[in-house]
Amino acid sequence: MFPKHHGILSPVVTPFREDLSPDPERFVEHCQWLVSQNAGLAVFGTNSEANSLSVAERRFLLEALLLAGISPDRMMPGTGCCSLTDTVELTRHAVAVGCAGVLMLPPFYYKGVSDDGLFRAYSEVIQRVGSPNLRIYLYHIPPVAQIPITARLIERLLREYPGTIAGIKDSSGDWSNTEMLLRNFQPQGFDVFCGSDPFLLQTLRGGGAGCITATGNVNPAMIHDLYANWRASDADARQARVTQIRRTFEMIPLIASMKAVIGWKRKDPQWAELRPPLDRAPKDKLEQLCARLDEIGFRMDPWETDRHDA
Amino acid sequence: MFPKHHGILSPVVTPFREDLSPDPERFVEHCQWLVSQNAGLAVFGTNSEANSLSVAERRFLLEALLLAGISPDRMMPGTGCCSLTDTVELTRHAVAVGCAGVLMLPPFYYKGVSDDGLFRAYSEVIQRVGSPNLRIYLYHIPPVAQIPITARLIERLLREYPGTIAGIKDSSGDWSNTEMLLRNFQPQGFDVFCGSDPFLLQTLRGGGAGCITATGNVNPAMIHDLYANWRASDADARQARVTQIRRTFEMIPLIASMKAVIGWKRKDPQWAELRPPLDRAPKDKLEQLCARLDEIGFRMDPWETDRHDA
Numbered sequence: 001m002f003p004k005h006h007g008i009l010s011p012v013v014t015p016f017r018e019d020l021s022p023d024p025e026r027f028v029e030h031c032q033w034l035v036s037q038n039a040g041l042a043v044f045g046t047n048s049e050a051n052s053l054s055v056a057e058r059r060f061l062l063e064a065l066l067l068a069g070i071s072p073d074r075m076m077p078g079t080g081c082c083s084l085t086d087t088v089e090l091t092r093h094a095v096a097v098g099c100a101g102v103l104m105l106p107p108f109y110y111k112g113v114s115d116d117g118l119f120r121a122y123s124e125v126i127q128r129v130g131s132p133n134l135r136i137y138l139y140h141i142p143p144v145a146q147i148p149i150t151a152r153l154i155e156r157l158l159r160e161y162p163g164t165i166a167g168i169k170d171s172s173g174d175w176s177n178t179e180m181l182l183r184n185f186q187p188q189g190f191d192v193f194c195g196s197d198p199f200l201l202q203t204l205r206g207g208g209a210g211c212i213t214a215t216g217n218v219n220p221a222m223i224h225d226l227y228a229n230w231r232a233s234d235a236d237a238r239q240a241r242v243t244q245i246r247r248t249f250e251m252i253p254l255i256a257s258m259k260a261v262i263g264w265k266r267k268d269p270q271w272a273e274l275r276p277p278l279d280r281a282p283k284d285k286l287e288q289l290c291a292r293l294d295e296i297g298f299r300m301d302p303w304e305t306d307r308h309d310a
Numbered sequence: 311m312f313p314k315h316h317g318i319l320s321p322v323v324t325p326f327r328e329d330l331s332p333d334p335e336r337f338v339e340h341c342q343w344l345v346s347q348n349a350g351l352a353v354f355g356t357n358s359e360a361n362s363l364s365v366a367e368r369r370f371l372l373e374a375l376l377l378a379g380i381s382p383d384r385m386m387p388g389t390g391c392c393s394l395t396d397t398v399e400l401t402r403h404a405v406a407v408g409c410a411g412v413l414m415l416p417p418f419y420y421k422g423v424s425d426d427g428l429f430r431a432y433s434e435v436i437q438r439v440g441s442p443n444l445r446i447y448l449y450h451i452p453p454v455a456q457i458p459i460t461a462r463l464i465e466r467l468l469r470e471y472p473g474t475i476a477g478i479k480d481s482s483g484d485w486s487n488t489e490m491l492l493r494n495f496q497p498q499g500f501d502v503f504c505g506s507d508p509f510l511l512q513t514l515r516g517g518g519a520g521c522i523t524a525t526g527n528v529n530p531a532m533i534h535d536l537y538a539n540w541r542a543s544d545a546d547a548r549q550a551r552v553t554q555i556r557r558t559f560e561m562i563p564l565i566a567s568m569k570a571v572i573g574w575k576r577k578d579p580q581w582a583e584l585r586p587p588l589d590r591a592p593k594d595k596l597e598q599l600c601a602r603l604d605e606i607g608f609r610m611d612p613w614e615t616d617r618h619d620a
Contacts, residue, residue, distance in 0.1 A: 020394065020434070046419075051392040051417075052392060052393050052394060052417065053395070054393050054395040055364070056395075057393075057395060082361040082362060082392070083362050083363055083364045084585055085363070085364040085367060089364070106587065107361075108419065109455075110588060111453070113587040113588065114587075114589055117586050118587050120587070120589075121586035121587045123586075124330070143421070144421055146456060276394060276417065277417045277424075277427035277431045277457075278420060278427055279424055
């Protein structure tokens with residue numbers, strides 16, 4: 001049995017070359033840095049533009065991480081696609097290479113589908129993968145996928161596949177939903193991760209497992225410190241600081257802002273590339289963001305040292 | 311240059327075997343019947359559960375049609391996926407085998423994306439495919455994809471790629487949008503297809519090219535007759551009859567109802583299979599539907615003759 005995920009995971013942003021092909025070198029570098037900052041790798045999430053990648057591109061990037069010697073224990077790749085066969089292929093691959101878990105979107109093209117249909121979708125994947133090593137973290141992100149993972153669906157999945165259904169990422173942005181999950185399911189060993197770091201302290205106080213958060217890509221150490229010290233007397237102040245940085249990044253759409261800032265800090269503007277349909281941040285907005293990040297003393301080590309030395 | 315599409319096209323429902331794999335034999339039979347009824351083949355649309363298929367499965371099914379001798383002149387496969395690389399692969403394949411056009415969803419995972427981002431998405435596909443034989447029919451289906459194709463986007467695409475942007479399927483269900491498209495774009499040779507047969511007569515009277523309609527799977531001859539006789543004095547009565555049949559099928563979710571009825575008429579219940587997350591129709595609802603279809607005299611030739619002979 002693989003160790004369970006806990007703590008902070010980053011839905012790793014995916015770097016592209018000028019021709020919009022995924023760039024394994026920049027990807028490996030970024031993941032190595034994240035792991036060094038105590039962040040787990042929720043590669044191929046929403047913030048990874050994973051649904052803008054093909055199945056082959058995702059497999060290729062995951063293989064690149066393994067070839068670079070990064071432990072699959074730290075990985076929770078996103079494997080949920082619209083197509084049953086794609087989801088099965090990616091999930092099988094993740095399990096075969098030893099990933100500690102997978103983060104699984106429901107099929108998201110058809111809207112207004114029933115819990116029965118979603119149960120059958122997850123069920124087919126679990127049965128086809130057919131491995132005792134499979135651990136699924138459900139991915140609840142109704143603002144984007146538009147397909148909610150309801151309490152009724154979780155209950156039914158947990159009853160049918162207790163060893164396999166391992167937890168959830170709640171990206172609803174609705175604290176009352178996270179609270180319900182913590183109350184109803186966390187006591188059964190079903191691990192609840194909030195989907196955004198401003199909710200981290202509340203989630204941990206409610207017994208949750210941690211956070212899978214976009215800004216884990218740019219601020220992993222500070223978020224991990226909050227996780228590690230959530231019982232400390234200054235926990236609320238730490239949370240406030242984490243939240244301040246998050247809100248600053250949100251001045252422009254988050255994927256664009258994080259990629260641009262990584263490019264800025266690494267002095268590697270190619271990092272700012274996005275696959276369509278997403279757009280880069282406008283230059284003026286980006287300058288405002290960087291100025292504000294400087295103002296609030298945001299740092300990305302070790303590049304800060306380099307920068308100030310230069 | 312390939313001939314332009316016009317008239318009636320069916321977004322062909324995709325038959326599955328018991329193991330949920332796509333069934334090329336039933337698919338070919340159904341497509342041969344549709345062509346015999348004067349319907350074009352908009353394979354891999356929403357009603358085809360195309361987004362529940364992998365890229366390889368779609369290519370395989372398209373090849374099966376070609377191997378069976380069906381002309382690619384009659385085909386408008388859906389090729390728009392979330393992933394740029396998937397869309398390019400499917401579009402290249404469709405063009406390489408000579409399909410008369412492709413029906414292209416915008417990338418639909420990310421919500422609230424800009425027209426600039428969508429322009430760039432279509433642009434990248436067109437440039438990568440790089441063929442003068444490519445004809446794109448834009449697929450506007452905001453109730454499902456949640457990503458609208460706006461007039462501003464169409465204008466920009468038509469200006470940049472006048473030989474390639476061939477038309478649109480309007481599945482908004484909003485007649486005022488279809489009217490706007492007919493007024494603003496049809497005169498430029500941009501072919502407007504309504505996305506549902508109840509709008510067919512209005513669309514033709516407004517100068518439109520035809521209809522790409524779910525119930526083209528079960529009622530193609532009658533819909534085609536309306537298309538062929540839209541100037542006849544009884545056109546409104548024909549439209550009313552077409553609409554009556556459509557509304558009857560809508561008693562239960564349309565993909566389930568059509569597949570079940572095809573199975574009923576062909577005495578082949580395996581046809582009713584759907585891939586998750588979609589569900590089969592409940593038995594009682596289905597019986598009500600079939601009774602109602604009998605009541606209004608709905609027929610699917612040639613199986614009716616067989617049935618009454620039996």
